[in-house]
Amino acid sequence: MIALVVGIVVLAMAGGAFVGITVTGIAGTEDRPAPRRASPAAPAHDRPGPVTADFVAIEKVPRVRAAPAPDGTLTAQCGSNEDGHYNSDNMIVTPGITNGAHHLHDYVGNTTTSAASTDRSLAAAPTTCRDRGDRSAYYWPVLRDLVDATKQARFPGEQESDRNVGLVLRPTASLVFSGNPFAPVVAPPQFLRVITGDAKAVTGGGRNAHARFTCRGFTDRVTTDRYPLCPDGRGLTRILEFPSCWDGRNTDSANHRTHVVFPDARGACRAGTVPIPKLTITLTYDVPVGASFAIDSFPDQRRAPLTDHADFVNVRTPASTDRLVDCLNAGRRC
Template identity: 55%
Template sequence: MMRQAHKRSKLKTRAVVAAAALLLGGGGTAIVADYASAGAGRDVSAGGDGHSSHAAGAQAAGAATTISCPDVGDRLRDVPAPARTEVSQGLSQLDAQVARAYGRMAESKPEAVLGDLQRERTQTIGKISDSLRAAGTADSSPGGLKALSGCRTSQVSTAAADDSSRPLSSRLGDQGMPGGPSRADFADIRNAPAAKGTPAAARGGSTGTFTTVCGRNENGHFNPDNVIVTPGVRNGAHHMHDYVGNKSTDAFSTDASLAAAGTTCTNGDKSTHYWPVLRVLDGKAAPDARAPGGGHDGNMGTILRPASVTLQFRGSPVAKVTAMPRFLRIITGDAKALTNGTANANASWSCVGFENRQLKDKYPICPNGADVVRTFAFQNCWDGRDTDSANHRTHVAFARADGSCPRGFRAIPQLVQRITYDVPARVPFAVDSFPEQLHKPVTDHGDFINVMPDALMSRAADCINTGRTC
């Protein structure tokens, strides 16, 4: 099981904010937050493999610029054990280089920044490739990993959204507000498309549910680590995570330490559940305003505690589920969806009472004081072998439209994390993100490590397979 590591040099909050302010087009009086959803386009590039940016090309005033690079970690499929440490260190350096380059955009020409970034990435990717060859595995990316060294800047439109989002003007105004999103990042949930229905259960399906109750982080368990993607690195996520379940989870957690730790779950489930915090942008100084993962990385505002957290496992409409292996790791969604594109984006946004309508790339405007709802539906098919994979994705998959798993995969209980928030009236909000991902709703994501005792997981699978509600 290969895990990435990630570390970046210190980047002061004012540098991140200043960079975003300067990158805003049309004068950029609204800093950091006046940006909208992603489309396609590019501005300036340096080398690369023809990688396509997915940030919107702004044709007029009202645009922000971000840096888009091919995701090297996502291209890895096989990392032998002898190479894992060096490859992980290299991947962490690539993330740190992008963060530093993004900060430099405020004071240097984009062409110069991208040129320096490409030279750094070429050297680091070369070391990753050398590690793979020394371990007896050539990198499998077309043209080699070195073809992924080039990055480009991409413009993101900050133009106002259509009339469906006009009610947000009472909360944000046309110019947005420092540290928060513009109206273009929000949409009235009443105008959202109806959610797609799920396949009807067939004979042989599994229709039960198993719910584990783990609280809503009353313990105040926060950190900007990511033990799945960046183990062993403090502030590996560059944004703050909210945790429920396992009480010990941080960058240095291991399978053994997780198994030995306490839990906030009421049934003895020691699993780890985490997601980026949601912040209200109320202009108040948060306790982490100068801390890594907080203001140090451009994440400003007051952290909202969830009003409720529901962790439910569901079945397959066409098959019985296999119990998850202990220490299975799953990530749903993509923290870099703004620059990677939306292929792996998966979070849904809605409002209590309107969950037949879902948004993927907008924050919801909820009527009548209804709570905001975030939903993360996890992959529900497993390869039957691995508890993780080099890119943290290929060992699991989503079922097909008819509910069946892809060839070579088997159905497992599908975790659905549902989190609600009582957002104060007339106050904008946003999720924490990597600096260059601009707090876009499409970058939202959820993480899970199964640390259920085997007997409890077997009970959950049996409950689901026999159609019971447990």
């Protein structure tokens, strides 16, 4: 059965630019210690996706050249959502609207992030980060095991009509900030909102898509619009790299993008923008063998890998921000 599945999915593949982040560690659900093979009876029924063409064997993905490692990095040690902070809100894109995302988000950092969050409430909240001055909100769509599609209880705010079925898998999360190769980074403002990727890439044309997937042991192969099928299902990796060139004025913009943009292919910020610390979130999972997992999405995005995305609200104190900037500009690893 597995050989048949792989034989089908290798017809589609895509490359991408590897971001040069080293990933360590794996995790799964607390009560499922090892990946399992997808049953022929696994539900392919009432979910809107993914489809067979959304998967590719990692061995069939073209190799890419790794980017040079940055001189300065700081790892934000904020855990992997051990506290079970989930909701289907998005305080950046749909503030004040419960279930505004129509898909479930995984959170680390600020422990209170929801549709009701404000700058003031975030600044006063606890954090899961070891640096207690970092109360930032970090979040991304959950990834689910579709073999166990009927075993997950619905989370508060979720609606059946959103059609995101499956057992939520908890990743090992790595949050790394890095400097800029051309200029010192400046301090990002408190309450800066930044997003990466496009949650509506399927219907929106994909212009803002920024998904990256790979497998542990295959980090020279990165796919941008297919889920990779990793050997034995171990080490599936999502790489969520944020833009890092700020306009120097605004903490948000109407489309939540134009105030912070990506650098050029060399890593340089264009005229009129300044470099800020670049955040890369790397998520590593054990998943069922075969085409039996998917991220959550809006219903009309059919859980396509192209829609992977993440959100970040900077809620560092001035002292925490100074430590971050000083570390990166000094070229240290902190």
